[in-house]
Amino acid sequence: MPYSQLLSCICIPQSVSLQSPKRWSSSKSNTGKGRLGECTISKSLATDLLFVPRNVNLEKLQSGYLFPEIASRESEHMQKHPHASLIKLGIGDTTQPIPDIITQAMAEQVCGLSTIEGYRGYGAEQGNMALRKAIAAKFYQDMGIKADEIFVSDGAQCDISRLQMLLGPNVTIAVQDPSFPAYIDSSVIVGQAGELEKETGKYGNIIYMNCGSENNFFPNLSATPRTDIIFFCSPNNPTGHAATYQQLKQLVAFAKANGSIIIYDSAYGAYITDHESPRSIFEIPGAKEVAIEISSFSKFAGFTGVRLGWTVVPEELLYSNGFPVKKDFDRIVCTCFNGASNIAQAGGLACLSPQGYQALCNVIDYYMENAEIVVDAFSSLGLNVYGGKNAPYIWTHFPGKSSWGVFNEILEKTNILTVPGRGFGPGGEEYIRVSAFGKREEILEASRRLKHFLT
């Protein structure tokens, strides 16, 4: 039936393909240049090539993004062992239901959209002012951060890429090593990085600031060359380390001395339990002139699927020619984005109400109790365990072993998914990241299996 006719009558759904989906998550053979990898496109179709060259930056990426890789390992394992009771402590995905008060607010917003008074079309690209104000009041009280310096988004991963688009290909970056892969991958994509050096496992033109147990997971800044941008995540994914006030003072001073911009990822700020470690870079005096802060409702509110986050760009942050960074970020947000869903934003506002916030703290406590159980399991086996106190990640050391090797072994022998430290950079080799998101029974079961296997 011609498409035009189809749309003018009531659509009777045709039978939907129930084949297993093409596994986009697996791109292990993504090596560019003439190799078609998994795709089974025959040679004859290759005559229909276009003359549009592939983006050379994307060619530089050596494999798929880390977490879809983990997902594809999971699928393979499940196909091999369909009856295995798999425990997923790999991808840091929240598991506990969102408190009622928050989903109720979202449902109300939704129902309002069906009424004349409650209908809302395009929102401000920067976010609803009420939400921006609530974020400022809740997280940046007394730090001099104003609502109009806060840009609401659909999550930190998206913001990282928008910030990279903002900064462009001609800036240099430094990352912690290990670090959340999106900083490096987005840098490669935007054209800031050189080729991947196989021997070191590092991309050219990126400075990797080693963070390990030897240096208390804080880089030796005196040995760190200047870059334009410094990505810094605290509490850290994957190591779980929360930088101290003194460490962050050093970092801000370093950025100031070098005229650099810190992009501070505070997505796990709500997990800090030590009552000391700063939750925001803006707790450090002078940070407003050198830092951007990104954050997210994902791990704070279980919004991993709902999609909501924010970025703070202080008006004091200026490019070398005096132009405010905030104005250009606003331009990116208005041109490459169209605002976070108004439903998610209604949920966000409820998260920041006293009741909502308290309910979320309870969920976070639950995850941190999980973390304690996992930490104990590894410690009791005499392994060196890091993290788990100010972040929902446990970072365990397996000296002398390949992290993908340990990952595979744990998966094969205990049916537990983790993440190999190497996935976060060469500095992650010999480590395994275990996430503390999960139902208590699963965490306890995982703990039992690990103790049994590793004894």
Add this chain to the structure above:
Amino acid sequence: MSLMSNLSTSMISSSSSAFLAPISFNSSRTQSVSVPVKSIKIIKCVATPQEQQTAYKTKVSRNANIAKLQAGYLFPEIARRRAAHLLKYPNAQVISLGIGDTTEPIPEVITSAMAKRSHALSTLEGYSGYGAEQGEKALRAALASAFYGNLGIEEDDIFVSDGAKCDISRLQVVFGSDVTMAVQDPSYPAYVDSSVIMGQTGQFQKDVEKYANIEYMRCTPENGFFPDLSSVARTDIIFFCSPNNPTGAAATREQLTQLVKFAKDNGSIIVYDSAYAMYMSDDNPRSIFEIPGAKEVAIETASFSKYAGFTGVRLGWTVVPKQLLFSDGFPVARDFNRIVCTCFNGASNISQAGGLACLSPEGLEAMQEVIGFYKENTKIIVETFNSLGFKVYGGQNAPYVWVHFPGRSSWDVFSEILEKTHIVTTPGSGFGPGGEGFIRVSAFGHRENVLEACRRFKQLYN
């Protein structure tokens, strides 16, 4: 910084621009404000505050590509004009026929599904965390079935997103800075602006109001709003929107067949924006994939925004066929997938639940009703301008009416209409130099507002 903070946050320092005329705001950071001498009063010359001159600057260079942009994005500029007008006339009944923003409530069959999903997130069985970045299976399948059923586009060719505008930029990230692009002139500003940001273009050339290195394909009443492809230079990427924003023109099967052939002959990729396909009245193709061979040369973006009133809910999709290959044989879809997995994290699961409800038989019917309502608005606006003797285009296949004001500056007409009737429209030059002399009137609005607006137009132009 205090001087700058007093100004509207999005005023970009630039001299002349297509967007800022006729208000010739010249922003200079070191502007001194002085007061003229009057009798014997003491005058204070207020120079730039000291703290601004000694404000700390990082050593990070501003992205030269963004510096090329001449002004703010078009629609926030329109919003600013509207806000300024309201300040001037606080009691004016401003009617917004500018930014194409939907106004009618979302049908309940759709919102009830979203409410259900919201509540489910509070339960153990119903909670879901990260979704597949490409979108939920059921929704991808429903999209394939509803829009591409017999066109050979499969579920896994479809990538669900938070809207077409975001997808346009993600596509630009896939393509990178070393490709050339062509756009219709006039066109939806996001294509050109995202191209500038990505570094694909040269500087803005003030005399012709075009960015260097972009091929502008003129679309006018004279050529039936379809470019003369024989005079269009080859580019890697061709952005094409049909039904068109802002002209409302819908390309015919013959024209699209030409376009696909042009792309095939040149080894180019068409990015086909079908956001208004469901507004089509005439028997024209809704999807580029109705044209044989299109799967090897085209990507299609689409959106729930104008179909379901999802402008604030945020949901759209992009189709990248498996058959679309770069010059080295690498499938474009694999790179798009990589971008989607790295630079994005999926559309909101609640919005996706709404999308699925949109594609149920009831949902499709409900969307058709709302679209029908806006089409009726469009008809009223078209009739009004026709009756006033204007040459009117569009309106038949899109919720936009493209009115010709020969010999006049579109920003002048925009300002005149705003000043005299308190109606916000969009000046044609905001969509490119080919839009000069035209005004775009959008047909989204409550019926009474549209009728009232038409009364005022009649009063002004009689």
